[in-house]
Amino acid sequence: MSATDRAARAAAADGICQEAYAAAGGPEAGVALVAVGGYGRAELAPHSDLDVVLVHEPGVDPGAMGEQLWYPLWNSGRRLDHAVRSLPEMVDAAQDLRVALGLLDVRHLAGDSGLAMQLRTTMLADWRRRARQSLPELRALVAKRHAVLGELAHESVPDLKEAEGGLRDAGVLRALEATWLVDASTPASESARMALLDVRDELHDLAGRPTDRVAPELWAPLAERLGLADAEAAQRHVRSLGRRITHVSRLSWRRVDAVLARPSGERGRRTPALQPVARGIALSRGEVVLDRQARPAADPTLLLRAAAEAASRDVVLAPVTAARLVREAPSLPVPWPAEARDALVRLLAGPGLLHVWETLEETGALETFLPEWDAIRLLPHASAIHRFTVDRHSVETCTEAAALIRSVARPDVLMVAALLHDIGKGELVEHSVAGEPIAREIATRMGFDAAAVDMVGALVRWHLLLGETATTRDPDDPVTVERVLARFPTAQGLALLHALTEADARATAPQAWSSWRATLIDRLVERARSVVAGDAPAEDEPTLEVPVAQSSTIQVDVATDEEGARVTVVAADRVGLLADIAGALALLRVSVRSARAWSQLTDGEEWACSLWEVADADLDPGVLRDRLRRVVAGEEVRLPSYGDRVLPPTVAVRGDSSRRCAVLEVRAADRPGTLYDVLGTLAGLDLAVRSAHVATLGPQAVDVFYVQEPGGVRPSDERAAEAARALRGVLAGAR
Structure with a gap:
């Protein structure tokens, strides 16, 4: 569909309106039927409303003809938005910015053409007269809309009209241009607006109703209708249109700010002053x-x-x-x-x-x-957690990294690594692997020395190392620290990796850099720095002192914050205790991030202690304490069935991840009870879990368990393999 189709739809609607006006006995003087908004611009989509106003001169009463006029329009099957107002009432109504924007596109349909022209001239003059007072309010309205609906270029289900960079913003550009204060609408933005109207026409036709949101399943049929290769090509096309309108809009609003802030003495100056700032x-x-x-x-x-x-x-x-x-x-x-x-x-x-x-x-x-940038331009992320496309995420990572440059010795290396850390996205292999040679080539072209090129390459290759290691491995195990130091053996490299990790996470989404995640990564980096400095790594001991209540066989403490809670449990030790605690948490639908268990000797008695990091900030401590006490006292844990799993579980033994524990990595469908199943199975094998580290990647849980034999002995390879087989068997059967 095209502008010709829209004009044809508008012409057909015009005919219906003109016939209805004549049938209602509409006069040729003193009263006029006008189109406003998108209909006023003759840009009707297949299911657009007809926005019309019956305007009359003061003292002229259209009488009953107004009601007679609307019935034929309703009967035509078109959606109708209508009003009857005098010319002064139109001026009053235009005090509402939303109304004023629609009235900038008044078009005569029937009746007094001179009155329609007078209305259009009056509305434009009023808009220009009030522009300096209206524009700050308009900007606030625009910002509020953007905050709710996001950017057309980045939203997973974008709104072609209301999102930032959508048709509404293109209309605002035309309104800014109409103030005569700034040059706003450009040939590029107008071309993007027309192309976006074409997309909306096809979307209406596909959906069979008025809609501006592009659901994921509509990208492929849209691509076919727009003559594009596939769904990804359609996304890039639409998002590029939104980005162009967004860019022109941001530029125009900055120019509006400059005009409004300009001293009155400069407003009439035709040749702007030049202030030299650099060569x-x-x-x-x-x-x-x-x-x-x-x-x-x-x-x-x-x-x-x-x-x-x-x-x-x-x-x-x-x-x-x-x-x-x-x-x-x-x-x-x-x-x-x-x-x-x-x-x-x-x-x-x-x-x-x-x-x-x-x-x-x-x-x-x-x-x-930077010609390599084109490969990631407007490329959607595979993970839904990302707020932005790959290119915009990279720019946002630079912005976050800029706040951290004082923490590193080579800010230049950090900034370039931040820019290029996802440059390998879109390739067939893992993006960090694909990105390293590209980043090295770019850094070499930029003139960095060999050492800096090596560091940029290493940062791009291993920018996920800290996050993955801290959340899926025991940070207190020396082998975990060695895993990081094998890639970044110097304090300078660690600092750069730490800063890049934080910047990348902050640019992804707020939940990607939670205080829990930050604490794990900071702790791992600090231990690695201690080793680099020549200090011996701390022993694998509990980091939290838990006082034991001698008057009770169980003590439960819950400390909550805005991101989650820390639950500590102290009880008399027994086989299966950890599994039962996990079961109690599962019954309460509490999402566990990590768990740690150890024995503590108090006044000659040995107590089983466990520390649980959970994601539920609204956890009710009283309910949890009651449930845990009942489970620890022996209440049976019964979890509901979750049906068959789509993907079979995998269990791997990570033999090089610890010298003191066997490390089991479990990947299975993410559901309540997985942790309970694993811990219960290991308890049945008489294996003690020293720590558990839980992560979720999409619909998949990735859990890592550090296990020992009774007495703190590392299990043999055969025992670890036996445990892995048992876990596969338990997790393969749906409860």
């Missing part, structure tokens, strides 16, 4: 431009230096400036000069990185110095 670069009305002495054809570093100035100052990199530099500036030599490399790092660490990066992308400037 060849100036600041003009809040935008980085070239000064009069700039010689783009003789300066290959000028583009990066201009971008760095804009990002460092958090101001606009003028798109016309970036486009000119793409046309006129020569390519950077290989390797890059130090000035270009330094400018890139300043760009990546600047508070205005996101806006400047968008300008570099939209003007084609980015591909002049």
Whole structure:
């Protein structure tokens, strides 16, 4: 579908409206039927509403004809949004910004054409007169809508109309242009708006109803209708349109801010003042431009230096400036000069990185110095936890890393690694493996020395190491520390990896860097640093002192925060105790993150202690204490059946993960009771669990268990294999 189809639908609707007006006895003077909003622009989608207003001059009463007018329109089967107002009432109604935006596109349908023209002229004049007072309110409304609906370029189920970068924002651009205060709507944004209207037309036709949300199953049929290769191509197409409108919108609002903040004496100045800020670069009305002495054809570093100035100052990199530099500036030599490399790092660490990066992308400037970026541009993440597409996530990681540069000795290496850590996404092999050689090649081209290139490559290859190790291995086991030090044996490397891990997680989603996860990673890094410094690693001992209540055979303590809870249980030891506690938690639908068990000698008596990190912040301590006491006292644990599993479980023995324990890695369907099944099976084999580490990857639970024989002896390989077989058997049968 195209603009021609929309115009044809509008023309057909016009005919119905004109016939209804004539049938209702509508006069030719003093009263007019007008279309507003999308119908006023003649941009009807297959299931759009007809937004119409019957407007009349003061003193003219349309009488009963108004009611007679609407019936034929309703009977036509079209959805109708209608009103009857006098011209002064229209002006009053336009005090509501939502109404005012729709009235900027008034179009005559029937009746007094002069009155329709007067209405359109009045609405535009009123909009321009009130613009300076209205625009801050309009911006607040836009920001509120964005906060609720997210970005069209990144939402998993994007809203073509209301999301940031959608059709509503494209309409706001036209409204900003109509104020005459800024140049807002551009040929690029208008082209994107028209293409997005084409997508919405196809979406309406596919769904058979008025909808603006693209559900995942609609991408493939949309691709076919739009003449694109597949669902991914359709996503990239739509998201690129949203990104273009978003970019122009952000740029336009910054320009609005600059206009509103400009002293009154400058408002009439035709030639803006230039404030030199660097060689060849100036600041003009809040935008980085070239000064009069700039010689783009003789300066290959000028583009990066201009971008760095804009990002460092958090101001606009003028798109016309970036486009000119793409046309006129020569390519950077290989390797890059130090000035270009330094400018890139300043760009990546600047508070205005996101806006400047968008300008570099939209003007084609980015591909002049980082052509590899195109492979991840608008690429969706496989994991639903990610808020953004791969490219935007990488930029957000740089923003997070910029806050951590004082914690590392090589901020330049950190920033480049943050930019490139996901550069291998979209390849057929693991993205960190695929990304390492790409990152090395880029870092070499940028002119980094061999040691820095090696570090960038290692950070890209192992950027998941700390997160995976801290959450699935016992951080107090020396072998866990050795696993990290085998890849990053120096304090400098550890600091860089630590900062990149935090930045990557924070850029992913709030829940990806919880206090629990941060504590595990910090603890692992601190132990690794101690080893590097020559200190002996601490023994595998409990980190929490748990006082034992002598008057009771069980003590339960629960400490909650906004992210979860820490549950400690002290009781007389017996076989199966840990499994029963896991069963009690499962009955309460409590999600366990990790568990740790040890024996504690108090006043000559040995007590079984366990520490459980759980994800439920609203855990009721009283209910939990009661349930645990009953289970520890011997109450049978009965969990419901969960049916057959789609994927068979796997259980592997990780023989090199600990010298003191056998380590079993269990992957199975994520459901309540998995931990109870595993712990109960191990108890039946007379194996003690020293620690358990629970993680969830999509629908799959990935649990790691450190087990010992009674007395703290490491199980033999045969015993570990026996335990693995037993676990496979238990987990393969649905309860």
